[in-house]
Amino acid sequence: MKSAKEKRPAGQKQYYRRKKVCKFCVERIDSINYKDVKLLSQFVPERAKVMPRRISGVCSPHQRLLNDAIKKARNIALLPFTTE
Amino acid sequence: MRNYEIMFIVNPNATEEEIDKINAQLEHIITSGGGTIGKIEKMGKRRLAYEVDKQREGYYVLFTILGNGDIIKECERRLRVMDAVIKYITVRTDEEVRRLEKIRSYRQKRAARRGSGKGAAAGPSAEEAMQ
Numbered sequence: 001m002k003s004a005k006e007k008r009p010a011g012q013k014q015y016y017r018r019k020k021v022c023k024f025c026v027e028r029i030d031s032i033n034y035k036d037v038k039l040l041s042q043f044v045p046e047r048a049k050v051m052p053r054r055i056s057g058v059c060s061p062h063q064r065l066l067n068d069a070i071k072k073a074r075n076i077a078l079l080p081f082t083t084e
Numbered sequence: 085m086r087n088y089e090i091m092f093i094v095n096p097n098a099t100e101e102e103i104d105k106i107n108a109q110l111e112h113i114i115t116s117g118g119g120t121i122g123k124i125e126k127m128g129k130r131r132l133a134y135e136v137d138k139q140r141e142g143y144y145v146l147f148t149i150l151g152n153g154d155i156i157k158e159c160e161r162r163l164r165v166m167d168a169v170i171k172y173i174t175v176r177t178d179e180e181v182r183r184l185e186k187i188r189s190y191r192q193k194r195a196a197r198r199g200s201g202k203g204a205a206a207g208p209s210a211e212e213a214m215q
Contacts, residue, residue, distance in 0.1 A: 030187050031180065035091075035146075076091055076173040077142065080133035 020057025024066075032065040034072035040079060044070060049079045085119075088149050090103055091098055092172035093142035094161055094162075103143060110147060113158050119151025131215060137170045148189055 023042075024032065032039070043051045043058070043066055050070055053063050073079040090110075094103055107124055114121055127144035136142065149155070156174055163172045 030184050032173070072173065073176060074133070077093065077132040077134060077171060078130075079134055084134070 011068060022059040022062055024062040025059055032062070032069045034069040034076070035079070036069075037073065037078050040073055044079055046073055046083065048082050055081070085150050085152060086176055087122075087178040088151065089175045089177050090147040090149065090159060090163075090172060091171050091175075092145055093132070093136065094145060095137070095168045096139060096141040096143055096168055098168045100144065103145065106166060106168065107145065109162065110159055113162060114147075114149050114151060114155055117151060117155040117158065119149050119155045121127075122148035122150065124148075139170060142170060 023029070029039070034040070043056055045051055050067055053060070056063075058066060070079060074081050094106065100200070111121060123146075125146040125148075127146055129141055129143050132140055132142050160172065160174060163169045165171070
């Protein structure tokens with residue numbers, strides 16, 4: 001991943017994008033619980049949709065757990081399905 | 085036997101006694117069915133994320149229990165017929181607990197291996213680089 005910048009052929013656009021990292025991997029958050037509204041709400045933007053991985057940078061196993069947790073939290077009215 | 089969590093929302097206009105009565109009823113169902121109760125947590129009044137039964141607020145109660153499917157079935161049936169309970173959810177937690185234990189033991193093993201290799205000072209940054 002790091003070497004991709006060097007290997008890029010000449011002529012291509014050279015801009016640097018910060019590497020996104022999975023919050024759960026970095027901070028060692030193992031359990032993504034549906035009761036933890038403070039944590040989950042970081043991944044639920046204003047419109048109350050689940051934040052896509054390409055924006056949040058969460059890795060796929062953690063995104064799956066996060067998705068399940070958000071859906072459980074919605075079920076018990078801890079998180080909204082949509083904004084009114 | 086499996087671990088479950090039952091969370092339910094009681095009408096915010098219900099008195100403390102009514103909530104205790106509901107809790108006692110559930111407790112009775114669980115213990116008489118052969119299950120055990122881990123804890124009963126009254127999480128208190130919270131704003132609901134959306135309107136439920138024309139209520140904007142609700143009193144959350146959480147049960148952590150060890151039991152089988154029949155107990156859960158009976159609990160859910162009872163919660164459904166109670167007028168004061170506006171919403172409930174049951175979540176099975178034993179698989180999650182097992183998963184967490186696995187991760188924890190794996191970390192410990194790793195830390196021990198590294199600790200014996202190059203001293204006890206193995207910071208989290210070193211582990212990150214490995215991943």
